[in-house]
Amino acid sequence: MSAAHTPSRHVVVIGGGVSGLAAALRLLEGGARVTVLEASGRVGGKLLAGEIAGAPVDLGAESVLARRPEAVDLARAAGLGDRLAPPSATASLWTRGELRPLPKGHMMGVPGDLAEVAASGVLSAEGLARIAKDEELPPSELGEDVAIGEYVAERMGREVVDRLVEPLLGGVYAGDAYRISLRTAVPQLFEAARAHGTLTEAVRALQARAAAAPRQSGPVFMGVEGGIGLLPGAVADTVRAKGGTVRTGAPVVAVGRSGDGWRVELADEVLAADGVVVATPASDAARIIAVAARAAGADAAVAELAGIEYASMALVTMAFRRSDVAGLLRGSGFLVPPVDGRKIKASTFSSNKWRWNADAAPDLFVLRTSIGRFGDEEDLEREDAELVSMSLKDLGDAVGLSAAPVETRVTRWHGGLPQYPVGHLGRVARIREHVSRLPGLRVCGAAYDGVGIPACVASGRRAADEVLAALTPTLTAAADGDGGE
Numbered sequence: 020m021s022a023a024h025t026p027s028r029h030v031v032v033i034g035g036g037v038s039g040l041a042a043a044l045r046l047l048e049g050g051a052r053v054t055v056l057e058a059s060g061r062v063g064g065k066l067l068a069g070e071i072a073g074a075p076v077d078l079g080a081e082s083v084l085a086r087r088p089e090a091v092d093l094a095r096a097a098g099l100g101d102r103l104a105p106p107s108a109t110a111s112l113w114t115r116g117e118l119r120p121l122p123k124g125h126m127m128g129v130p131g132d133l134a135e136v137a138a139s140g141v142l143s144a145e146g147l148a149r150i151a152k153d154e155e156l157p158p159s160e161l162g163e164d165v166a167i168g169e170y171v172a173e174r175m176g177r178e179v180v181d182r183l184v185e186p187l188l189g190g191v192y193a194g195d196a197y198r199i200s201l202r203t204a205v206p207q208l209f210e211a212a213r214a215h216g217t218l219t220e221a222v223r224a225l226q227a228r229a230a231a232a233p234r235q236s237g238p239v240f241m242g243v244e245g246g247i248g249l250l251p252g253a254v255a256d257t258v259r260a261k262g263g264t265v266r267t268g269a270p271v272v273a274v275g276r277s278g279d280g281w282r283v284e285l286a287d288e289v290l291a292a293d294g295v296v297v298a299t300p301a302s303d304a305a306r307i308i309a310v311a312a313r314a315a316g317a318d319a320a321v322a323e324l325a326g327i328e329y330a331s332m333a334l335v336t337m338a339f340r341r342s343d344v345a346g347l348l349r350g351s352g353f354l355v356p357p358v359d360g361r362k363i364k365a366s367t368f369s370s371n372k373w374r375w376n377a378d379a380a381p382d383l384f385v386l387r388t389s390i391g392r393f394g395d396e397e398d399l400e401r402e403d404a405e406l407v408s409m410s411l412k413d414l415g416d417a418v419g420l421s422a423a424p425v426e427t428r429v430t431r432w433h434g435g436l437p438q439y440p441v442g443h444l445g446r447v448a449r450i451r452e453h454v455s456r457l458p459g460l461r462v463c464g465a466a467y468d469g470v471g472i473p474a475c476v477a478s479g480r481r482a483a484d485e486v487l488a489a490l491t492p493t494l495t496a497a498a499d500g501d502g503g504e
Contacts, residue, residue: 027052028293028490030483031283033271033307036064037472038464039298040254041093041479043263046296049487053263054290055255056283058270058299062255065435065465066472068248072338072426074380076369076387077246079334079432080472082106085241087473089480090250094243097253102245105238106372109350112141113417114182114359121354124226127205128183129171131222141182149176150219158216164441167204168196174218186354189364192470193330193392193436203439244375247472274460275311281459294459294486298479300434301327301466311457320453323446327466329434330393332364335410336428341370341384343422348384353417362398362409363388366417383425388414393438403429437466459489 030046032039035057043053055062067079083090085105094103111118122139124132130150137147153174161170167188168180185196192199202209211221243249255265272284274295283290297304305324312320351372354365369385370377376385388410391399398406407427414420447467454462463482468474 029054029291030294030296030486030490031056031281031290031292032296032298033274033283034058034064034298034303034464035062035251035255035265035267036298036464036475037066037090037093037251037254038064038475038479038482039296040251040258040265041089041476042296042298042463042483043258043265043479044093044096044254044261045480045483046487047258047261047263049483051294051487051490053258054292055258055263055265056269056271056285056290057265057267058303060267062265062267063248063251065432066248066251067430068246068252069336069428069430071336071385071428072380072383074338074376074383074385075245076336076376076385077242077248078336078428078430079248081247081367081369081373082240082242083247083472085238086235087471087477089473089476090471091241091473093254093476094241094250097250097257099243099250099253102243102249103241104244104373104375106240106242107351107374108240108372111350111353112139112182112186113353113355113361114141114186115143118353118417122183125183126208126222126225127167128179128185128187129175129205129208129218129222130179130183131219131226136183142178146176146178146182150179152176153217153219156217159212161201161209161213164200164202164209164444166197166441167199167201170201170212171218172197181358182356185358186356186365189357189392190354192438193332193364193389194438195393198393198438198440200439200441200443203443242373242375250472271307273310274307276314276457281311294490295461296479296482296486297460297462298464298482300329300464301325301437302329302434304462304464304466308454308457308460308462311460312453315456317453317456320450323450323453324462324466326446328393328438328440330391330436330438331396331399331431331433332389332391332435333399333406333432334387334389334430335363335406336369336385336387336430337407337410337424338380338426339384339386339422339424341382344384344420347418347420348386352386355413357392357395361413361416363390363413364392365389366410366414386414393436399431399433403427436470439470459486461485 122135215221281292352367461482463478
C-alpha cells in the first residue's frame, strides 16, 4: 500500500491569504488532511475584489508578474485560467510639474541609457550630468548588502533615486529607497554591481544578457477579469473541493507541542494537528509560536519576527461619468516621486489599464490613487472624505480633472506591506533556522521571500513541502505496516 493511501496526517494552516491557501492546496496534493483557519471574516489577505458604482474593481493588489509561473499556475488550478488578462501598461511619472514618460532602458529606475532619461525630461540638467560621473568614480565596496538608494545616490546622484528609483520601488514596497535592501529587492543588480566597476556597466550588462536570452512569449503582467481579488476565493473553493476545510472568523491564540504533534488553540476550542503552517503577518506569527518557541529554545525566532516592520497605505477608488473626463485620462496612470511633495503616491486609470473594467461599465471611468508609505502615514488617520479631497486636488493639478465622482471608496491597508531593509535576507535565514527547531511547523508569507503574489505562492508551497517532508517518515512507516498485514 502506498503512503498516499495511508490514513492522512492533519496539517493546520493558520492564515487564509494567498500564501496560506497555496500551502493548503499543496498539502492536499501531498496527501495531507488540511484545515485552514483565517482570523478575519474572509479569505484573501491583501487581495480584495469589490465594486464601485456597479463596476468590478480590485481594492488591493491588482496584478501578478506573469514571467514567474507560480501565481498564473495557481489561477489555472483554481479554474481562472480563461479569465487571465494582461493590462495596458503605459505609465507616466508626475514630476517637476508635468506628466512625463517613464524612460525606457532602466532597471528599477536605475538608468542604462542616458539619452532615454534625457528625452523624458524627468531629471534636471544637473541630474543628468551627475549620472555621467558614475563612469569616472572608482568601484564601490558593496559588502554583504547595501540600501539601494544609498548605493545609487553614491554612484549617480540623489536625483536619480528621488525621481526614478523611489517611485518605482514605492509601487512595490510602499517603502523608502534609502532603507530598502538592494540585495533583496533587485538581487540581479546587486550581483552585477559586484562584478562590474560602475553601476552603468552593471545595468548595461544585465540588459545585454536579457537581449541575448531566448525571448519570452506572453505578457509580463497578468490580472484576472473581475479582479485578481477573486483568486483567493477560487483557491479556497478548490481546497474545499479537494476535501480540505476552510474556516473564517477563526483566530488562533497559540500553538504548542502535544506529544509528537501540535495543539492549535483557538478562543473556544483546540485542534490536534500533525503539522502546522503559519501564514500570517510576522507580528502575528511571533505571537502564535511564542510559547512553543520558548519551550524549544527558539525564542530568537519570536524576536526576529517581531522586528519585521510594515508600511500602511490607503487606496482611494473613484468612479466618474466617462463623459465628464473625456480626453483627460490617458495611459494606465502615473507614479509620483515623494520628493515632489504631493499627497498621492500614484494613480491607476483602471478603465484604461483593464479592458474588463471598461467593458463592465462603459459609461463610467474608474481610477484609484494611493496615499501613504513607510514613514509617511499621518494622512491615513484622516477621514475618508479628506483622502478623497486630497486625491481630487492632486488629480486636478496632474491632469486637469475637475469633475465630481459619482461614487468613492476608501480602502485602508494598515500594516499592509512588509519592509525589506538592509540585512533582510540574513533575518529570514535566522528565522528559518530557529523555526526549524519546531518539528513539523513552518512559516510563510510576504514577510520572507518577496511581497509579490508569485513570491507569496512560492513561499506557501515551500512551507507545505517542508511540512510534508517532516511527516514523510510517519507516512512511510504506516505504509510499511499496512503492507505486512
